[in-house]
Amino acid sequence: MSVKRAVLAGVVKDLRKHVENLRDEGVRVVETTALPKTRGAAPAAAIPAPRPVAGKSDQPRVAAVAAPVKKPALPTEPLHTTRNAGATNVAPRNIMPEAADPALAGVAAEMQRLAGEVAACRICVLHKQRTNTVPGQGNLRPQIMFIGEAPGADEDAQGLAFVGRSGQLLTQMILAMGFTREQIFIANICKCRPPDNRQPLPEEMTACLPFLRRQIAALHPTLIVALGATAVKGLLGPTEGISKLRGTWCDFEGIPVMPTYHPAYLLRNPPAKHEVWADLQAVLKRLGRTAPAWTKMNKGA
Numbered sequence: 001m002s003v004k005r006a007v008l009a010g011v012v013k014d015l016r017k018h019v020e021n022l023r024d025e026g027v028r029v030v031e032t033t034a035l036p037k038t039r040g041a042a043p044a045a046a047i048p049a050p051r052p053v054a055g056k057s058d059q060p061r062v063a064a065v066a067a068p069v070k071k072p073a074l075p076t077e078p079l080h081t082t083r084n085a086g087a088t089n090v091a092p093r094n095i096m097p098e099a100a101d102p103a104l105a106g107v108a109a110e111m112q113r114l115a116g117e118v119a120a121c122r123i124c125v126l127h128k129q130r131t132n133t134v135p136g137q138g139n140l141r142p143q144i145m146f147i148g149e150a151p152g153a154d155e156d157a158q159g160l161a162f163v164g165r166s167g168q169l170l171t172q173m174i175l176a177m178g179f180t181r182e183q184i185f186i187a188n189i190c191k192c193r194p195p196d197n198r199q200p201l202p203e204e205m206t207a208c209l210p211f212l213r214r215q216i217a218a219l220h221p222t223l224i225v226a227l228g229a230t231a232v233k234g235l236l237g238p239t240e241g242i243s244k245l246r247g248t249w250c251d252f253e254g255i256p257v258m259p260t261y262h263p264a265y266l267l268r269n270p271p272a273k274h275e276v277w278a279d280l281q282a283v284l285k286r287l288g289r290t291a292p293a294w295t296k297m298n299k300g301a
C-alpha cells in the first residue's frame, strides 16, 4: 500500500469511529459541507454507516450515518440539551430556578426541614384531627408573603395553603397586583386545621408561631400582608380591630406588615374588596410598582 493510501485509510478509520460515536449519542443526521472532488481522494460517502460500505463515489450534503436506533421517547420539552435530528442546540429548561440558585439552596433546605418538623408536630391539640399539615408554599425569596390564620377543609385535604374558595379569591388578588402565586409565598399562623373551621385559639397560635418565625427568617420577604383579624393578632399580638387597623403599616421584627381583610370575609362582603384593593395598592406602591387599574378583583363587588 502506498503512503498516500495508508494516510487516507487512517483518515477514513478516524471518521468511521467519529460517526459511530455520533450514532451512539443518538445523532441521526449530520450536515456536511460539499467538498470539491479531489482526484484520488476517497469520497465522504465512503464512510461506512453503520457498517463499512465500499465503493461509493458521490458525496451527499447530508449523509445518513446510522440506521434508526430504538431509544426511549424523549420528553416533549427537553430538560437538557438534546443532540438529535433537528434539535441539536436546545437550551436546557430550568424547572426549579430557586433550587438551581446556590444562594437559595439553604432556604430550600430549611423549608424542607421545617415541613418535616411540622408534619411530626404534636405540640398542640390541632394535630389530633388533621389530615395533612399545611406548612405553606411559594417563592423562596418573595417580595410579598401572605399570611392567613389556619388551613380549612380543602387545605387540610391537599396539604396546601389557600386552595379553596378563599384561595381562589386570593389568587385573583395576586394576579390583579401583577404577580403570580409562584412569585409570592403563602402561609398561615397555624399549620393544622382547627376542627369545624373554628378560629385557632391563642395558645394554638402561640404554639405554632415559632414555625412561622423560622419561615419569615429564612424567606426574608420584602413585606408581609396579614389576612384577617386572627392573622394580625397571631403575628402582632393584641391590636385594634381589623377594620381600624387595615391599611395601616405595622411592623414584625423589622418587616413591614400590611393588615387587610381575609378573602373569606370578602366572599361574604364583596363591597369590602374596594378597601382591600386600596391596601394592596399601598403594598405595590411600597414595592415601587405601578398599581394596575381596578380590574380582576371587582368581580361581584
Ligand code: SF4
Pocket: 118, 121, 122, 123, 124, 125, 126, 127, 133, 190, 191, 192, 204, 207, 208
Ligand atoms: S398547629 Fe402547629 S403547633 Fe399545633 S400541632 Fe400543628 S404544627 Fe404543631
